[in-house]
Amino acid sequence: MSKRSRVYIAYTGGTIGMARRDDGTYAPEPGYLQRLMAELPELRDPRTPEYLIHEYPALRDSSTMTPRDWTVIAEDLAARYAEFDGFVVLHGTDTMAYTASALSFMLRNLGKPVLLTGAQIPLCEVRSDGRENLITALLIAAHERIPEVCLSFGSRLLRGCRAVKVNASGLDAFESPNFPPLAQIGIGIDVDRRLLLEPPPADLPLSVQPISLDVRVGALRLFPGIAAEMVEAVLRPLQGLVLETYGAGNGPADDAALMTALAAASARGVVIVSCTQCLRGRVDLAAYATGAGLAQAGVVGGHDLTAEAALTKLAYLFSAGHSPAEVRALMGQSLRGELTRV
Numbered sequence: 015m016s017k018r019s020r021v022y023i024a025y026t027g028g029t030i031g032m033a034r035r036d037d038g039t040y041a042p043e044p045g046y047l048q049r050l051m052a053e054l055p056e057l058r059d060p061r062t063p064e065y066l067i068h069e070y071p072a073l074r075d076s077s078t079m080t081p082r083d084w085t086v087i088a089e090d091l092a093a094r095y096a097e098f099d100g101f102v103v104l105h106g107t108d109t110m111a112y113t114a115s116a117l118s119f120m121l122r123n124l125g126k127p128v129l130l131t132g133a134q135i136p137l138c139e140v141r142s143d144g145r146e147n148l149i150t151a152l153l154i155a156a157h158e159r160i161p162e163v164c165l166s167f168g169s170r171l172l173r174g175c176r177a178v179k180v181n182a183s184g185l186d187a188f189e190s191p192n193f194p195p196l197a198q199i200g201i202g203i204d205v206d207r208r209l210l211l212e213p214p215p216a217d218l219p220l221s222v223q224p225i226s227l228d229v230r231v232g233a234l235r236l237f238p239g240i241a242a243e244m245v246e247a248v249l250r251p252l253q254g255l256v257l258e259t260y261g262a263g264n265g266p267a268d269d270a271a272l273m274t275a276l277a278a279a280s281a282r283g284v285v286i287v288s289c290t291q292c293l294r295g296r297v298d299l300a301a302y303a304t305g306a307g308l309a310q311a312g313v314v315g316g317h318d319l320t321a322e323a324a325l326t327k328l329a330y331l332f333s334a335g336h337s338p339a340e341v342r343a344l345m346g347q348s349l350r351g352e353l354t355r356v
Contacts (some may be wrong), residue, residue, distance in 0.1 A: 027107030076106025100155025267307025280312025
């Protein structure tokens with residue numbers, strides 16, 4: 015009889031393990047998720063992999079997550095890497111796409127599946143989607159050779175650094191707007207292996223690039239009438255900025271004060287990356303004069319990066335010690351399948 019696969023579950027918090035309080039709200043409760051999981055007959059089935067669940071000391075609603083938490087998760091997985099066949103990170107949905115993107119960059123030479131999942135409805139409720147999400151993630155982590163960080167939710171398995179949350183109340187809460195799902199989850203789990211990243215050479219060990227707490231990156235969404243003084247104030251303390259622009263990367267290029275603020279920040283080494291506010295599509299700063307104006311001010315085109323991937327990639331690159339010039343160049347290169355060059 016073949017040996018059962020082993021999966022490590024890092025339980026960081028989130029809706030999936032929350033308990034209903036007397037006032038009707040949901041909140042994390044230590045030990046509660048493990049008690050619920052012990053009652054699930056599916057997890058005692060011999061076809062289900064063996065698992066070890068590690069509950070983090072401070073369970074978090076994901077809206078309170080910080081880059082410090084990304085490093086804690088990455089280093090936790092790395093410490094257990096040799097012992098398990100796959101990994102599941104239970105996480106709240108609000109910032110799951112940020113954590114999935116961050117881990118994609120931070121876990122270097124990843125050769126095993128790391129799946130983030132959670133729930134829109136807590137596991138304690140009769141209609142919880144968490145049951146299917148958890149079981150599916152366990153099975154994929156145990157049995158599929160997927161050497162990357164993924165987000166498994168509802169009917170899709172997505173590349174972690176391509177995922178965005180698009181629905182606050184639906185059960186298919188995440189999409190990958192500019193890249194196909196790695197797998198469709200239905201009666202079967204159909205993995206499209208043509209889309210997967212190549213595994214690293216066997217002699218390259220997993221390593222973690224922590225996100226430095228000294229790195230200062232941010233995001234700003236353009237809106238009609240945005241003041242140059244506001245943009246200048248946002249840029250002043252930063253090393254990198256994700257600028258969410260209109261359409262194919264357009265902005266108010268006729269606003270001389272705004273262009274001056276962007277150019278001055280670029281000149282002093284701030285890396286400004288343009289990502290489109292549109293759910294689908296890509297940035298092409300050469301398509302329109304307004305985009306070309308941003309490029310002349312030093313803004314870098316982010317291709318089809320999600321805002322989440324762009325922000326975490328900036329944090330990763332600066333944490334790794336790259337110079338502003340190197341960061342500008344690397345933002346246009348695909349490191350983990352996070353963007354498509356055309």
